[in-house]
Amino acid sequence: MASPKALGQVTEDIARLVLRKPGPAWSLALFVTGCAFLVGLAAIVYEMVVGIGAWGLNRTVGWAFDITNFVFWIGIGHAGTLISAILFLFRQKWRTSINRSAEAMTIFAVICAALFPLIHMGRPWYFYWILPYPNNRGSLWVNFRSPLLWDFFAIGTYFLISLVFWYIGMVPDLATLRDRAPSRLSRAIFRMLSLGWSGSAHIWHRYETIYALLAVLATPLVVSVHSIVSFDFATSVVPGWHSTIFPPYFVAGAIFSGFAMVMLLLIIARKTMRLEDYITPQHFNWMCKIMLLAGLIIGFAYLTEAFMAWYSGNRYEIAALRNRALGPYAWAYWTMVFCNVAAPQVLWLRRARHTIWVVFLVSLLVTLGMWLERFVIIVTSLYRDFLPSSWTTYTPTANEVAILVGIFGLFFALFLVFTRVLPVCSISEIKAVLGYARAGATGPSDHD
């Protein structure tokens, strides 16, 4: 917090954003992202009508753009959970200004991610076949030994726990909005959503218990979800995938890309919504440090992969590495190395961490780099398989590119709508850390 504020001022600053009329910039941004989403939606409808032959996949490269997007978006979500759960357990008070929007980002990212396995099924209307329910096919059960099924459980749990964590954290703020809502309609909506919250100490007491419980439960999810996603690759016998380093490597990558995306969103949000008093350069400084650490782990993982390929003496592992770094997709590999390993090094400088445009640029590069990383892992492990006669390359079709554009549109459109209808910062949590009475902003009343 730049300067200590009065409790009423905090309510005013944040609630003002929810109950305001949208400005032209917001409307324009929603229009652009909405159009992007419609392009993607049209592409998805086309793909469903003609089948996934609309994509550039072939017999050798059976996973490409689609699974890249899936892994990328799931990873984005992890920073939100890290901020909301792990930093809460470590009593990092600075998280209170950013956790609400980071959690919202998590939920929207998981929605975007979940779309991809769904459309990759080709016939998504049969998606419920992955649920273990008694059926009239025998009843032939789902295969619990498949990591793809673990994915379903991991992502389902992750989405539901994140959603509940986000919502429960918001209930006191929704009550604040209920008590200030100007129109009958908005009051009725916030009354429904705030569950009859009165601010009673007895309920606060139980509420804090459950909030801490959810934080404790969400913490292993940060580690487990992307570990399970990495099992999709690591449990196969494909050189370049079959590696025990994958779970920690994926988790670090998830946090790395997630923090980049959080910072991109927050840099835009604080400028356009005048939240400079709440989201300060100090927040970016701390987030940059976490991102730098995650980036170093990623760099170390790239080196370990190369070392293990060489040290194992396994000719297929060595070939996979050589294909990755020197083959037709070398441009993607080296761009990835530049974006993920070289670019973040500028964050060692204090000045860079405090210069918003540098942070923005680095975050943009990291987002690009991490998307490419998933592309490199997936495509360059598949395109030259054990049989040289089936070697091929992969190029995305216009349909796949349109879906990629559309999903970014959906993500940003959801975030824009969120900033209009719900409090973007946690009002009650900010008040709790103000230290209002103790810091002596107005000071406690004199005691005799």
Place this chain on the structure above:
Amino acid sequence: MTERFCIGYFNNEHDLLTAVAEARRRAYRVLDVFAPHPLHGLAHELGLRPSRLTLIGLWAGVLGLLFGLTLQFWTSAFDWPLIVGGQPFNSWPVFIPVSFELTVLFAGILGVLALLVRGRLWPGRRPPVLPDVTDDRFALVLAQVDSSVDPEELTALLRQHHAVEIVERDQVA
């Protein structure tokens, strides 16, 4: 005799906490405290025991774990056993991820439902909400149970701790 309530409003948490401590020392009945944010140490001052909701979360987690293991064992090894990847039917190590996720899911969802039940929170409920306690004021509600407590005493205590507004009435709100 009908109960009467004495509500004191405070502008900062420090005054509220000292008033609560004083009221408890004098053995007045503190009905409730309303605050816009969680107050550190208030539960202790009010003599609230640690919530047992954590235990509900624990048992819900155990339930989820057992459900996950039973479901996978029964479907994979009993109801329709299939050989997959040369593994035994009861290949329990591969059942760990799903069991873990169901443990977390059950603990989280049932824990939150328990909070809603115990806190009597549901959509559309219209609780008595005191003015400004979700914004910038703190309220301390003292109950005058019988004639042994003089309402004047309650008011004096609140005023002494710098209550900015004192209201007496027959109902909380």
